[in-house]
Amino acid sequence: MDYSKLFSEDTASFFRSPVRDIFKKVDLNSILSFAGGYPSAETFPLDQFRDTMCEVIGKYGGKAFQYGATQGVTELREVLSARYGVPMDRIQITSSSQQGIDVCTRILADPGDVILTSNPSYLGALQSFRSYRAEVVGVEHEDDPELFRQSYEKAIRSVISRGKTVKFLYMIPDFQNPSGETLSLQEREILVELAGRYGFLIVEDSPYRELRYSGTPVPTIMSLAPDLVLHLGSFSKIFAPGFRLGWIFGHPDVLDKIYVCKQSLDLCPPVFDQYVAAEFMGSGRLDKNLVKSIALYRGKRDLMLSLLEEYMPEGVTWTSPEGGLFLFLTMPEKFDSVAFYDTALDRGVAYVAGSFFRTDGGGRNTMRLNFSFMAPERIREGIILLSSLLKNALA
Amino acid sequence: MDYSKLFSEDTASFFRSPVRDIFKKVDLNSILSFAGGYPSAETFPLDQFRDTMCEVIGKYGGKAFQYGATQGVTELREVLSARYGVPMDRIQITSSSQQGIDVCTRILADPGDVILTSNPSYLGALQSFRSYRAEVVGVEHEDDPELFRQSYEKAIRSVISRGKTVKFLYMIPDFQNPSGETLSLQEREILVELAGRYGFLIVEDSPYRELRYSGTPVPTIMSLAPDLVLHLGSFSKIFAPGFRLGWIFGHPDVLDKIYVCKQSLDLCPPVFDQYVAAEFMGSGRLDKNLVKSIALYRGKRDLMLSLLEEYMPEGVTWTSPEGGLFLFLTMPEKFDSVAFYDTALDRGVAYVAGSFFRTDGGGRNTMRLNFSFMAPERIREGIILLSSLLKNALA
Numbered sequence: 171m172d173y174s175k176l177f178s179e180d181t182a183s184f185f186r187s188p189v190r191d192i193f194k195k196v197d198l199n200s201i202l203s204f205a206g207g208y209p210s211a212e213t214f215p216l217d218q219f220r221d222t223m224c225e226v227i228g229k230y231g232g233k234a235f236q237y238g239a240t241q242g243v244t245e246l247r248e249v250l251s252a253r254y255g256v257p258m259d260r261i262q263i264t265s266s267s268q269q270g271i272d273v274c275t276r277i278l279a280d281p282g283d284v285i286l287t288s289n290p291s292y293l294g295a296l297q298s299f300r301s302y303r304a305e306v307v308g309v310e311h312e313d314d315p316e317l318f319r320q321s322y323e324k325a326i327r328s329v330i331s332r333g334k335t336v337k338f339l340y341m342i343p344d345f346q347n348p349s350g351e352t353l354s355l356q357e358r359e360i361l362v363e364l365a366g367r368y369g370f371l372i373v374e375d376s377p378y379r380e381l382r383y384s385g386t387p388v389p390t391i392m393s394l395a396p397d398l399v400l401h402l403g404s405f406s407k408i409f410a411p412g413f414r415l416g417w418i419f420g421h422p423d424v425l426d427k428i429y430v431c432k433q434s435l436d437l438c439p440p441v442f443d444q445y446v447a448a449e450f451m452g453s454g455r456l457d458k459n460l461v462k463s464i465a466l467y468r469g470k471r472d473l474m475l476s477l478l479e480e481y482m483p484e485g486v487t488w489t490s491p492e493g494g495l496f497l498f499l500t501m502p503e504k505f506d507s508v509a510f511y512d513t514a515l516d517r518g519v520a521y522v523a524g525s526f527f528r529t530d531g532g533g534r535n536t537m538r539l540n541f542s543f544m545a546p547e548r549i550r551e552g553i554i555l556l557s558s559l560l561k562n563a564l565a
Numbered sequence: 566m567d568y569s570k571l572f573s574e575d576t577a578s579f580f581r582s583p584v585r586d587i588f589k590k591v592d593l594n595s596i597l598s599f600a601g602g603y604p605s606a607e608t609f610p611l612d613q614f615r616d617t618m619c620e621v622i623g624k625y626g627g628k629a630f631q632y633g634a635t636q637g638v639t640e641l642r643e644v645l646s647a648r649y650g651v652p653m654d655r656i657q658i659t660s661s662s663q664q665g666i667d668v669c670t671r672i673l674a675d676p677g678d679v680i681l682t683s684n685p686s687y688l689g690a691l692q693s694f695r696s697y698r699a700e701v702v703g704v705e706h707e708d709d710p711e712l713f714r715q716s717y718e719k720a721i722r723s724v725i726s727r728g729k730t731v732k733f734l735y736m737i738p739d740f741q742n743p744s745g746e747t748l749s750l751q752e753r754e755i756l757v758e759l760a761g762r763y764g765f766l767i768v769e770d771s772p773y774r775e776l777r778y779s780g781t782p783v784p785t786i787m788s789l790a791p792d793l794v795l796h797l798g799s800f801s802k803i804f805a806p807g808f809r810l811g812w813i814f815g816h817p818d819v820l821d822k823i824y825v826c827k828q829s830l831d832l833c834p835p836v837f838d839q840y841v842a843a844e845f846m847g848s849g850r851l852d853k854n855l856v857k858s859i860a861l862y863r864g865k866r867d868l869m870l871s872l873l874e875e876y877m878p879e880g881v882t883w884t885s886p887e888g889g890l891f892l893f894l895t896m897p898e899k900f901d902s903v904a905f906y907d908t909a910l911d912r913g914v915a916y917v918a919g920s921f922f923r924t925d926g927g928g929r930n931t932m933r934l935n936f937s938f939m940a941p942e943r944i945r946e947g948i949i950l951l952s953s954l955l956k957n958a959l960a
Contacts, residue, residue, distance in 0.1 A: 171792055173818050176732055176766060178675045178697075184825045190635055190832070211627025219630065220622050227615050232606025235614065235805035240585055265660055265809065269831040280573045297829040302573075337571055371571060397566055410630035412836030414660065423568050430579045434692040436664040437585070440835045441807030 179281075183300045187293060188526050196520070202552035204539040205520040207347065207495050210470075212545075213463040214410050218455055219446070226445045238441035240433050241425075242417070246448040250403075253451065256419045260396075262428050265439045267377055267404035267416030271340075272298045273435065274373050274400050274418070277427045278337045279304040284329045286322070287340040290498075290527030290536075292347045292375065295340055305334070308529030311351070319360045326368050338371040338400075339364075343391055345378040345494025348527045348538035352492055355388050362395045371424075377404035377416075378494035380460060383468035385492035397421050405447055407495070408460055413443040467495070467542055473549055474541040481557035483564055488539075495542040498524065500535060502564060507537045510563055519555050574676075578695045582688060583921050591915070597947035599934040600915040602742065602890050605865075607940075608858040609805050613850055614841070621840040633836035635828050636820075637812070641843040645798075648846065651814045655791075657823050660834045662772055662799035662811030666735075667693045668830065669768050669795050669813070672822045673732045674699040679724045681717070681734040685893075685922030685931075687742045687770065690735055700729070703924030706746070714755045721763050733766040733795075734759075738786055739774040740889025743922045743933035747887055750783050757790045766819075772799035772811075773889035775855060778863035780887035792816050800842055802890070803855055808838040862890070862937055868944055869936040876952035878959055883934075890937040893919065895930060897959060902932045905958055914950050 189205060198206065226234050241247070242263025251258050264270045271294065279285060281303035287295070289308025299306045309325045312318040322339075329336050339361060343353040353361075365372050374391040392401040401419040409415075418428060432438075450456050474497065478488055485502045501507065507523040514521065524536025541549060584600060593601065621629050636642070637658025646653050659665045666689065674680060676698035682690070684703025694701045704720045707713045717734075724731050734756060738748040748756075760767050769786040787796040796814040804810075813823060827833075845851050869892065873883055880897045896902065902918040909916065919931025936944060 171764070171816075173766075173816070175764075176673055177822060178671065178673055178678075178732075180675075181672050181822050181826075184822065184829075186825050187828045190828050206632070208632055211631060214627045214630045216622055216626060220619060223618050224615060227611055231611060232609045235609045235807035236606060237601070237603055237801075237806045265835075266831045268829070272830050276573065277576050278571055278573055280575075283573075294829060294832065301826065301829050337573075369566070369570075371568075406632075410837075411632045412630035414831060414833070414835045421566075421568070427572060427576050427579065430581050431576075431696065433582045433585050434579075434663070434689060434696050435667050435830075436661045436809060437689065438809070440660075440809045440838060442805075443835055443838065 180301055180303060183303050185297060185300060187297055189293060189522055196515070201515070202519040202548055202555060203543060204541070204552060204556070205522050206543060207540055208543040209407055209411065209463075210466060210542055212466060213459065215459055218450070218459070222446050222450050222453070222455065226442070226449050230445055234442045234445045236441065238438045238444065240438050241429055242439055243441060243444045243448065245452070246444045249448045249452045250417055254419070259422045260419050260425065262418045262425050262432070263439045263444060264416045264418055265436055266414040267375065267402045267406065268294055268298075270402040270416050270418045271295050271373070271375065273428050273431055274338070275299055275302050275304065277424070277431055278371065282334065283337045284334050285338055285340055286325060286336055287529070288346065289529055290348055290524060290533060291340065291529070292342060293526050295375065296527075296529065299340070304337070306529045315354075315356045315360065318357055319364070322361065322364055326364060330368075336368060336370045338373050340373045340375065341391070342375045342378070343388070344376060345381065345491050345496070347378070347494070348496050348522070348524065349498045350489045350491030350494055350496045352388060358388065358391045358394060362391060362398060365398045366395065372399045373402065374399050375402045377402070377407050380408050381464060381467060381495070382493035383464060383471055392419060400424060408463070409447060409450060409456060413440065413447060415439060415443055415447055470541045470546065470549060473546055474539070474553065477550060477553040481554055483557065483561040485564060486560060495540050496538050497541065499537045499539060501560065503535055505535045505564060508534055513563075514556065514559055517555060517559060519552050519559070521556070575696055575698060578698050580692060580695060582692055584688060584917055591910070596910070597914040597943055597950060598938060599936070599947060599951070600917050601938060602935055603938040604802055604806065604858075605861060605937055607861060608854065610854055613845070613854070614805075617841050617845045617848070617850065621837065621844050625840055629837045629840045631836065633833045633839065635833050636824055637834055638836060638839045638843065640847070641839045644843045644847045645812055649814070654817045655814050655820065657813045657820050657827070658834045658839060659811045659813055660831055661809040662770065662797045662801065663689055663693075665797040665811050665813045666690050666768070666770065668823050668826055669733070670694055670697050670699065672819070672826055673766065677729065678732045679729050681720060681731055682924070683736060683741070684924055685743050685919060685928060686735065686924070687737060688921050690770065691922070691924065694735070699732070701924045710749070710751050710755065713752055714759070717756065717759055721759060731763060731765045733768050735768045735770065736786070737770045737773070738783070739771060740776065740886050740891070742773070742889070743891055743917070743919065744893045745884045745886030745889055745891045747783060753783065753786050753789060757786060757793060760793045761790065767794045768797065769794050770797045772797070772802050775803050776859060776862060776890070777888035778859060778866055787814060795819060803858070804842060804845060804851060808835065808842060810834060810838055810842055865936045865941060865944060868941055869934070869948065872945060872948040876949055878952065878956040880959060881955060890935050891933050892936065894932045894934060896955065898930055900930045900959060903929055908958075909951065909954055912950060912954060914947050914954070916951070
């Protein structure tokens with residue numbers, strides 16, 4: 171049978187994640203991987219997970235294994251409400267924050283609508299945006315606040331002049347994926363002002379916010395304008411990604427659309443996992459564990475920065491993130507990190523080419539490195555190897 | 566902010582599940598509920614669940630809490646492959662079989678494309694189909710095989726004559742939701758023949774197949790034509806719905822589209838839950854538990870049928886399902902089960918009006934009753950109450 175004539179038009183815009191496809195082929199533990207955005211398995215307190223699960227079974231019995239409410243179980247929404255100071259009617263639990271991105275796109279973007287984002291931006295978000303045939307417009311980061319405003323406003327006006335609509339701006343303001351960079355308060359205020367003036371929403375993707383290793387927290391964009399923002403949270407980096415749980419904070423009118431959409435997407439988030447998350451967070455275990463994770467990751471970030479300083483050849487620069495899981499390398503213009511990838515993998519070290527995070531295929535001289543996943547001695551081994559391969563390639 | 570101008574066109578076709586909305590308002594345990602498709606909590610062996618979880622933590626450690634492969638963890642796919650005799654490259658794990666329905670629709674149906682189904686059909690499927698603005702064409706069931714063929718063929722030809730395309734036929738061949746009825750082998754063969762002749766796929770939704778209480782199993786539609794069928798399975802009725810796990814069996818070319826779609830939908834199914842399912846199924850516990858569930862549900866079905874026989878007023882008829890969770894009541898033409906619903910709920914008994922399962926808003930004199938969820942004494946109480954309310958309403 172020729173299936174191709176049966177596939178929907180959306181499928182022509184699907185594109186594969188090079189990151190996920192790497193993991194399909196290569197056993198992560200057999201290589202030195204700076205590629206994924208994986209937390210360290212060290213941050214999973216297995217005994218505590220087991221204890222929490224036993225407590226959940228004792229406390230909730232069969233209810234923990236039954237169908238649950240589409241908006242998420244009350245107990246988890248209550249814990250999130252208390253922790254983040256968000257009213258209950260503004261909380262929707264999602265089956266991962268990737269689903270949060272996807273469902274926001276689904277309820278907002280028609281084919282041809284514009285989604286604005288920073289350039290580079292999160293690959294999984296670009297996949298989702300394009301899968302609905304939205305047009306993704308990437309804006310380069312400018313350090314000067316006035317230039318920052320101008321570059322976003324110019325992009326918005328250009329969209330309007332083409333008769334198109336900006337439906338939302340997608341940003342990861344804290345320790346961005348892939349750059350590791352954080353937006354200043356002033357930059358956040360500018361974005362809010364533009365959203366208000368031009369009438370679009372801001373999807374604030376915030377999976378790394380609580381993993382801060384230095385510097386001072388900046389207010390969330392949501393806190394500046396709760397009604398203009400859909401704020402996406404995730405349990406993946408502060409608890410464990412294997413539970414596939416996240417949340418959306420937003421205006422009840424928007425959440426209602428998401429709620430009805432989620433009924434047909436998958437009825438409800440995983441129920442047992444939600445009770446475990448509620449119990450782990452509500453009992454204070456999550457916060458205690460987070461303190462340890464932060465110390466662990468701070469050490470890895472510092473190690474990574476000092477190794478890069480020590481081993482990287484001249485002409486290579488990198489970002490110094492105050493938190494999160496990634497830093498971003500820039501090589502001289504002539505270098506091609508896509509072409510170089512097979513060589514690196516052959517020698518046993520993996521990264522993600524920076525151009526995969528861009529809306530325009532540019533940035534081929536950049537790459538994203540993760541510092542959370544591997545043990546320190548493997549980070550050392552990996553950076554020494556990658557540095558020497560780059561030295562040869564750049565010679 | 567006026568959000569309405571930001572919402573996508575799809576959202577105008579979203580409709581709320583009356584079933585899910587009931588559960589948002591009413592505590593299930595406070596009423597006599599024949600409404601949901603909930604398994605009995607008695608079928609959740611909590612001690613075994615706990616033991617299985619501890620085994621998974623011991624066996625897989627941190628891996629059970631990490632990100633997993635988009636197609637599902639290998640161990641679970643292996644167990645399914647062995648159990649159902651389906652090759653590994655034809656298995657995609659989904660985050661619930663509702664997601665299976667949704668993702669099949671996403672990759673196949675453009676707005677205006679036709680999805681054929683029986684009338685009545687599963688409400689959650691109708692929600693999903695309409696959310697993509699597909700046109701749903703419902704076909705009435707005919708008991709005579711020749712009339713059965715003619716009614717489907719007539720519907721298909723009518724679609725073609727309007728210049729439209731049938732993308733797939735959606736069927737629940739075993740113990741249908743809501744009717745409880747099962748398609749004969751001959752009927753399945755007719756559907757396969759029509760799919761082959763007219764070039765569309767069959768989405769065979771099979772969540773209840775293993776819950777057979779009497780009669781002889783009929784071959785799956787998939788077994789008759791593996792390349793024409795996307796077969797959806799679910800752990801919700803044979804294990805526990807709270808894990809939100811299902812699967813799709815199908816041709817690798819179609820599964821590849823689903824795989825890429827799932828990357829942007831939610832990256833991967835819940836990982837810990839998948840290991841628990843693999844362990845519970847692989848160790849034989851699932852089959853042992855299933856024997857008990859079947860005995861329990863058989864008793865409830867038989868009780869329900871004898872109570873209906875004893876208490877229902879004249880003019881009310883019902884189906885006698887050989888398995889599954891539901892039977893379907895038909896009242897005299899003048900009766901309106903939508904209007905009657907509030908009266909019933911006021912008196913403490915809930916059902917789902919049959920018209921919600923239809924593509925044409927008809928069938929207002931029908932209702933779906935679930936017999937799996939409540940304990941026998943509550944089933945008795947509920948049927949006696951419902952019968953007396955109906956007697957008054959029909960008098």
